[in-house]
Amino acid sequence: MEELRKLRQKNLETIFHPKSVAIVGTNKVKGTVPHDILDGILKAEFTGIVYPVSPREKSIKGIKAYKYVLDIPDDEVDLAILVFPSSVNHMALEQCGQKGIKSVIIISAGYKEVGEAGLLKEKQLIEIARKYDMSFIGPNCLGVINTAPDTLLNASFAREMPGQGSIGFLSQSGALCTAVLDYAQAKHIGFSKFISFGNKADISEIDLLYYLGNDPETKVILMYLEEVSDGEGLMKAAREVIAQSGKPILIIKSGRSAEGASAAASHTGSLTGADEVCDAAFEQAGILRCDNIEEMFNKAIAFTYQPAPATEKVAIITNAGGPGVLTTDAAISRGLKLAKFSEETTAILKKALPATANINNPVDVIGDARSDRYLAAIQAAFDDPDVAGVFVILTPQSMTDIETIARDVTEIAKGQTKPIYASFMGEKDVAVGINLLQQHQIPHYILPESMCSAYQVVLRFNQDIKNRSHQLPEIGGIDKQEAGKKMQKALANGRSYIPEVETIEILESYGLPVPQGKLATTADEAVAVAEEIGYPVVMKVVSDDIIHKSEVKGVELNLGSAAEVKEAWDRIHKNALSAVPDATISGLYVIKMIKGSEEIILGIKRDPSFGPVLLFGLGGIFVEVFKDVSFGAAPLTREEALGMIEQTRASEILKGLRGRNPRDVESIVDALLRLGRLAADFPEIDELDINPLFVLDQGKGSVIGDARMIVKTNN
Amino acid sequence: MDKNEILTRVKEVVSSVLKTDPSEITDDSNFVFDLGADSMQSVELVAGFEEEFDIEMDQDKALEVQNIDDAVNFIAEYV
Numbered sequence: 001m002e003e004l005r006k007l008r009q010k011n012l013e014t015i016f017h018p019k020s021v022a023i024v025g026t027n028k029v030k031g032t033v034p035h036d037i038l039d040g041i042l043k044a045e046f047t048g049i050v051y052p053v054s055p056r057e058k059s060i061k062g063i064k065a066y067k068y069v070l071d072i073p074d075d076e077v078d079l080a081i082l083v084f085p086s087s088v089n090h091m092a093l094e095q096c097g098q099k100g101i102k103s104v105i106i107i108s109a110g111y112k113e114v115g116e117a118g119l120l121k122e123k124q125l126i127e128i129a130r131k132y133d134m135s136f137i138g139p140n141c142l143g144v145i146n147t148a149p150d151t152l153l154n155a156s157f158a159r160e161m162p163g164q165g166s167i168g169f170l171s172q173s174g175a176l177c178t179a180v181l182d183y184a185q186a187k188h189i190g191f192s193k194f195i196s197f198g199n200k201a202d203i204s205e206i207d208l209l210y211y212l213g214n215d216p217e218t219k220v221i222l223m224y225l226e227e228v229s230d231g232e233g234l235m236k237a238a239r240e241v242i243a244q245s246g247k248p249i250l251i252i253k254s255g256r257s258a259e260g261a262s263a264a265a266s267h268t269g270s271l272t273g274a275d276e277v278c279d280a281a282f283e284q285a286g287i288l289r290c291d292n293i294e295e296m297f298n299k300a301i302a303f304t305y306q307p308a309p310a311t312e313k314v315a316i317i318t319n320a321g322g323p324g325v326l327t328t329d330a331a332i333s334r335g336l337k338l339a340k341f342s343e344e345t346t347a348i349l350k351k352a353l354p355a356t357a358n359i360n361n362p363v364d365v366i367g368d369a370r371s372d373r374y375l376a377a378i379q380a381a382f383d384d385p386d387v388a389g390v391f392v393i394l395t396p397q398s399m400t401d402i403e404t405i406a407r408d409v410t411e412i413a414k415g416q417t418k419p420i421y422a423s424f425m426g427e428k429d430v431a432v433g434i435n436l437l438q439q440h441q442i443p444h445y446i447l448p449e450s451m452c453s454a455y456q457v458v459l460r461f462n463q464d465i466k467n468r469s470h471q472l473p474e475i476g477g478i479d480k481q482e483a484g485k486k487m488q489k490a491l492a493n494g495r496s497y498i499p500e501v502e503t504i505e506i507l508e509s510y511g512l513p514v515p516q517g518k519l520a521t522t523a524d525e526a527v528a529v530a531e532e533i534g535y536p537v538v539m540k541v542v543s544d545d546i547i548h549k550s551e552v553k554g555v556e557l558n559l560g561s562a563a564e565v566k567e568a569w570d571r572i573h574k575n576a577l578s579a580v581p582d583a584t585i586s587g588l589y590v591i592k593m594i595k596g597s598e599e600i601i602l603g604i605k606r607d608p609s610f611g612p613v614l615l616f617g618l619g620g621i622f623v624e625v626f627k628d629v630s631f632g633a634a635p636l637t638r639e640e641a642l643g644m645i646e647q648t649r650a651s652e653i654l655k656g657l658r659g660r661n662p663r664d665v666e667s668i669v670d671a672l673l674r675l676g677r678l679a680a681d682f683p684e685i686d687e688l689d690i691n692p693l694f695v696l697d698q699g700k701g702s703v704i705g706d707a708r709m710i711v712k713t714n715n
Numbered sequence: 716m717d718k719n720e721i722l723t724r725v726k727e728v729v730s731s732v733l734k735t736d737p738s739e740i741t742d743d744s745n746f747v748f749d750l751g752a753d754s755m756q757s758v759e760l761v762a763g764f765e766e767e768f769d770i771e772m773d774q775d776k777a778l779e780v781q782n783i784d785d786a787v788n789f790i791a792e793y794v
C-alpha cells in the first residue's frame with residue numbers, strides 16, 4: 001500500500017507539471033467534452049506540447065492529430081487525458097501503458113456511478129493501471145487545473161482558467177467545481193491547483209491531500225466530499241499534512257441528513273450517527289469542517305491573504321455606530337476581544353478625528369468621514385501594541401469616497417505583520433470598493449459576523465497547531481490473550497450479542513473497573529454472593545433473550561437482606577418470563593450496589609469509514625432523550641479523551657455542582673483509553689455499551705454498572 | 716447467408732456511414748476506438764445494417780456491438 005502511495009505521488013507530480021499532453025479520443029465537434037478539453041488546454045496557453053489523438057481526424061485546430069497514442073513519434077508523452085466513451089477507454093489506457101505514459105486523467109462518465117456494469121469497467125481500468133505502474137484521476141471527473149505560469153494547464157472542461165492563487169481545491173463533484181470556479185472568478189479568488197477527482201477509482205482525496213501538502217504553491221487546502229470511504233486514512237493524512245506543512249484543511253462533507261443512526265441494538269448504536277462521527281473525527285484530525293461554499297472561502301481568504309493574528313484583540317474602525325456595535329457583538333460572541341488602546345494611540349486619534357468621533361474601540365470616524373480619517377485611524381490601530389488585527393467597516397454615505405478608502409486600505413496593508421479585514425456593507429454602491437479590495441487580497445466580508453468568524457478560525461488554528469500532537473499514552477494492566485479467550489468462549493455458540501456477565505469478564509481483562517459480584521444460578525447462591533460482597537446488592541436477570549432488562553422489570557436495586565434477595569429472586573424470574581415467555585434464564589447477576597455517584601455512559605461503535613468510535617455522555621435509562629454525548633475516533637490521546645468529557649454538559653456536573661463533590665474524571669479518561677485499545681485490538685467488536693458507569697468522588701474511581709457487547713459474525 | 720458476404724456488406728455500410736476509406740476497416744476494427752464513430756453514428760450504423768440486410772434488430776443489443784467481427788456474428792443470427 002505504501003509503495004502504491006509513493007507511486008501515486010510521483011505520478012501526480014507529472015499530472016500537474018506535464019511537458020506534453022495527449023488528449024485521447026478528441027474530435028472537432030464544438031460543445032462536446034472531447035473537443036472542449038482540447039480547446040481549454042489551448043486557450044489557457046499550456047506551455048508544453050499538445051498531441052490530439054483522434055481515430056478520424058488528421059488535424060484539429062491546426063495541430064497534427066494521431067490515430068492512436070502509439071503513433072505519436074516522441075518517446076515521452078507525460079500526461080494522457082482520456083475522453084473516449086467508457087466502452088473503449090480501457091483500450092486507450094492499454095495503449096498509454098504500452099507507450100510508457102504513467103500519468104492519466106480519465107474524464108469520461110459511464111463507470112461506477114451508473115451501476116454494476118460501470119463498476120466492472122472501472123475495475124478493468126485499475127487492472128491496466130496496476131500492470132503498467134500508472135496512476136489516474138477519475139473517471140467521471142471535470143479534470144484538473146494548474147495555474148502556475150510555467151505550466152498553465154487547464155485539463156478540464158471548465159469554462160475558463162481561473163486566476164493564479166494559493167488555494168488548492170479538490171472536489172468529488174464535477175458540477176460543483178464549475179459553480180465554485182464561477183463564484184471564485186467573481187470574487188477575484190485564485191487557485192494554485194483545482195481538481196475534480198470524480199469516482200476516485202485510483203487516486204483518491206487522500207493522495208491529493210498529501211500532494212497539496214507538499215505543493216509549494218498551495219497554502220490552504222479546500223475539499224468537497226460526498227462520502228468518506230477511508231476515514232481513518234483521511235484522518236492520518238490530515239494530521240501528517242498539518243504537522244508537516246502547517247497548512248489548514250477545510251472540508252465540506254455533504255450528506256449531513258442522509259444517514260441516520262444505526263438500529264438500536266445498543267444505546268451507543270442509536271446515538272452514534274454518521275455525521276456526528278464525522279464531526280468528531282475531523283475535529284480530532286485538525287480538519288476545519290465548513291457548512292457551505294461561502295463559509296469555506298470566507299475562511300480560506302483569511303488564511304491566505306493576510307498574516308495570521310497573534311492574539312484575539314482587534315480594533316474596529318467604522319463610519320457608523322450601528323455596524324460598529326454589530327461587529328463588536330459578533331467579535332465578542334466568537335471569543336474575540338476589543339484591544340485597549342494605549343495613551344499614545346488615543347492621543348493620535350483625538351488629534352486626527354473630530355470631537356464628535358468616538359476614539360475608543362470601536363473607533364467611529366462618523367458618517368461624513370472621508371479617506372483621511374479612515375487612514376489616520378487604521379494607521380493608529382496598526383501601530384497600537386495591544387491590537388493584533390484591524391477590522392474596517394464602511395457604510396456608503398453620500399460623501400464616502402468608497403474607491404479611495406478601498407485603495408488606501410490596500411496600500412496601508414502592504415508590509416504589515418498584522419492582518420486587516422474589511423466589511424463594506426451594501427452591494428451596489430460599495431461594489432467598486434469591494435472589487436479593489438478583492439483584487440489586492442484584502443479579505444472582504446458582506447457581513448461583520450463572517451469577518452469575525454474567519455479571524456477566529458485563523459487565530460485558533462494557529463494557536464492549536466503549536467500544541468497539536470498525536471502522542472498515544474502507554475496503558476498498563478491489559479491482558480489481551482485472556483480477553484481473547486473469554487471472547488472466544490462467549491461466542492462459542494455462534495451468538496453475536498454478549499450479555500452483561502461475559503462482557504464484564506472481557507472488560508476486566510483490559511483493566512476496566514468491574515463491579516464486585518457473581519452470577520448466581522439459585523436463590524441460595526444469590527444470598528451467599530450477597531453476604532460475601534456485602535449488602536445492599538443489585539440483582540439483574542441474565543438471559544441471551546433479554547437485552548433491555550429494565551423494560552421487563554428484570555432489575556432490582558437496594559436489596560438489604562437475605563429475605564429481600566430471595567423475594568427479589570422470585571419476582572425477577574416471574575417478571576422476565578411474563579414479558580418473554582420463551583426466555584432461557586442463565587441466572588441472576590448479583591453485584592454490590594453503588595451509591596453516591598454520577599451515572600455516565602461509555603460506548604464503542606465501529607464506523608465503516610472511521611473505524612472504532614468512542615462515545616461519552618450523561619448516562620442512565622434516559623440517555624437517548626438527553627443526548628448529551630460526545631464522540632472520538634480511537635485511538636485517543638489523553639487530551640482527546642479529556643476533550644470528549646469537557647465538551648458535554650455532563651462535565652459541569654462532574655466538576656461538582658450545588659454542593660456536590662467533584663467526581664473522579666481521571667477514571668473516566670482511563671476507561672476511555674482502555675476501551676479505545678480494546679476496540680483496536682478486537683476488530684470484531686461492533687458495538688459496546690457501558691451504561692451506566694458509576695463515577696465516584698475524586699480519587700475514588702468508578703465502577704461499571706452494566707455492560708453489553710455486539711460482535712460481528714459471519715452470519 | 717455466408718459470413719464472408721455479411722462481412723463485405725457490413726464493411727460497405729460502415730464505410731458509407733462513417734465516410735471511412737474501406738482499406739482502413741479491418742475485421743476487428745472497433746467502431747469507436749478505431750473508426751471514430753460517435754453516438755449518433757452508432758445509431759446510423761444500426762439503421763444502415765437493418766436496411767442493407769432487410770432485418771429488424773433488437774436496438775439495445777445492437778448498440779452494444781463494438782466491432783466488425785461482433786457485428787457480423789450478430790447480423791448472422793437474423794439472416
